[in-house]
Structures are given as C-alpha cells and as structure tokens.
Amino acid sequence: MSHDDNVFPALLRYWRGARGLSQLDLAGAAGVSAKHVSFLETGRANPSQEMVLRLASTMDLSLRDQNAMLVAAGFAELFRESADAFDPVVQRALEMMMRHHEPYPLLVFDRHYDMVTANEATDRLLSTMLGDKAQLERNTLKMLFDPALLRPFIVDWERIARVLLSRLQREILHRRRDAGLSALLSALCAFPGVPGDWRTPDLGAPSLASLDVTFEFGGQRFGFLTTMTVFQAPQNVALEELHIESYFPLDEATEQLCRALAQTAR
Numbered sequence: 289m290s291h292d293d294n295v296f297p298a299l300l301r302y303w304r305g306a307r308g309l310s311q312l313d314l315a316g317a318a319g320v321s322a323k324h325v326s327f328l329e330t331g332r333a334n335p336s337q338e339m340v341l342r343l344a345s346t347m348d349l350s351l352r353d354q355n356a357m358l359v360a361a362g363f364a365e366l367f368r369e370s371a372d373a374f375d376p377v378v379q380r381a382l383e384m385m386m387r388h389h390e391p392y393p394l395l396v397f398d399r400h401y402d403m404v405t406a407n408e409a410t411d412r413l414l415s416t417m418l419g420d421k422a423q424l425e426r427n428t429l430k431m432l433f434d435p436a437l438l439r440p441f442i443v444d445w446e447r448i449a450r451v452l453l454s455r456l457q458r459e460i461l462h463r464r465r466d467a468g469l470s471a472l473l474s475a476l477c478a479f480p481g482v483p484g485d486w487r488t489p490d491l492g493a494p495s496l497a498s499l500d501v502t503f504e505f506g507g508q509r510f511g512f513l514t515t516m517t518v519f520q521a522p523q524n525v526a527l528e529e530l531h532i533e534s535y536f537p538l539d540e541a542t543e544q545l546c547r548a549l550a551q552t553a554r
Contacts, residue, residue, distance in 0.1 A: 318342050340363065393535040398531075409550065444502065449482070499514045508541070
C-alpha cells in the first residue's frame with residue numbers, strides 16, 4: 289500500500305460488513321473476483337479509481353461516502369459538495385416546486401434535517417402556530433419534538449414522533465459514520481416526555497412512503513399528508529442529501545385554512 293494508514297482497506301471492510309456482505313457476495317455483485325476483494329481488504333492490491341467507484345456503488349454508498357473512499361485510496365474527490373454550487377436549472381426547479389405548491393407547505397431540508405429553504409406557505413403556517421418562536425429552531429425534527437414549539441399542536445404526537453424517530457434510526461444504521469445524525473438522535477431523545485425505550489430501534493416498524501399529521505390550533509384541526517422527494521443520481525453531494533417534503537391537505541377544512549392564510553398575507 290502507498291498509504292501508511294491503510295484507510296481504504298479498513299473502509300472497504302467496514303462498509304462490506306455494514307451492508308452484511310461476504311467477500312464473495314460483494315465480488316459477485318460487483319463483477320470481480322473474491323480474491324481481488326480479499327487483496328484489496330488486506331492491502332495486497334491497490335484499487336483503481338474505477339474499482340473504488342464500482343465497489344462503492346455496489347454497496348449503495350452515498351456520494352459523500354464515495355468521496356471518502358476515493359480519498360482513502362489516494363484519489364481526488366469526484367463529487368462536489370457545496371449547496372451554493374447547484375446548477376441554475378436545479379435551483380430554478382426548486383423555486384418552481386415551492387411556488388407551484390402554494391398555498392400548501394413545502395420545505396427542503398438537508399441530511400441532518402436542517403431546513404435549507406421553504407415556501408411562503410410553510411412560513412405562514414409556522415408563524416400562525418408559533419409566532420416569533422418560529423425562527424428559534426430550523427431543525428425540522430427538533431421543532432416537532434420540542435414541547436416549546438410544534439409538539440403541543442400535533443394530534444397523536446407519540447405516533448408521529450415514533451415513526452420519525454424510527455426513520456432517523458434506520459438512516460443511522462445505514463450511515464453509521466455520520467456523527468451529526470447520532471447527535472440529532474440523542475438531542476431528540478433528551479426532550480422531556482420522550483420514552484426511554486425509544487432509544488432502541490424498532491426494526492420491525494414499517495418504513496412509510498408517506499405520513500399523515502394533524503395539527504390542532506385555536507380550536508381547529510387541520511391535517512396533511514406528507515410525501516418525500518429526493519433527487520435521483522445528482523452527482524452532487526449536497527444535492528443528493530436534500531429532501532423535499534410536500535404537504536397535501538387531508539380535507540376541505542385544511543385546504544380552506546391554507547387559502548385563507550395566503551389571502552390574509554397579501
């Protein structure tokens with residue numbers, strides 16, 4: 289090995305184990321020999337850039353982790369990261385999605401659930417319920433778990449919180465090296481009223497493609513169906529990690545409320 293610390297072999301072993309693959313499994317899926325995988329893991333062979341990318345994509349690693357594998361093998365990062373470097377076409381697409389989803393909320397958050405941007409409907413709804421406190425927290429999960437923020441307004445909060453926490457825990461299992469996600473989980477579990485046994489992942493819980501959430505404010509209930517959208521094969525680390533959460537009214541009362549808030553804001 290040309291690297292003193294043998295980082296690439298260690299990373300390869302780590303990710304193969306995290307994905308539950310034997311050397312033979314990985315070799316077969318990647319179209320290489322098990323002997324070559326063994327040599328790469330022991331440092332007896334050095335990978336080419338193409339081999340790093342083939343193994344990483346076979347293990348379904350994020351672009352961020354693929355960059356780390358490349359650097360560990362002695363190559364430059366291939367996928368850019370800066371959110372400010374979004375292609376103008378992508379930026380325009382996000383703006384169009386937010387605008388066309390009015391008067392219903394749509395927000396964009398990063399891999400740690402920190403809000404990156406949101407449409408005006410999101411700001412209106414948050415301001416209606418939280419007032420000036422709407423600007424105190426930009427982490428979407430912390431807003432939902434904090435008793436001083438959105439939590440008191442969520443009907444059946446324990447069901448919603450448990451689903452979201454399970455989603456976060458599955459992400460941590462998939463991205464065990466992400467300290468930010470682990471810190472977020474600890475912060476959520478530290479809020480008052482969060483059961484201690486929630487810290488243990490419920491691997492039997494279903495992974496839902498959508499989620500319904502109902503708020504109660506001012507004696508009125510309004511509910512939304514939420515869906516998540518991500519960019520497919522963006523070739524940009526920050527863009528790959530963006531999540532677009534769209535809220536659709538569950539009933540006519542919620543639809544009318546959203547339209548009324550939009551009219552009042554004009």
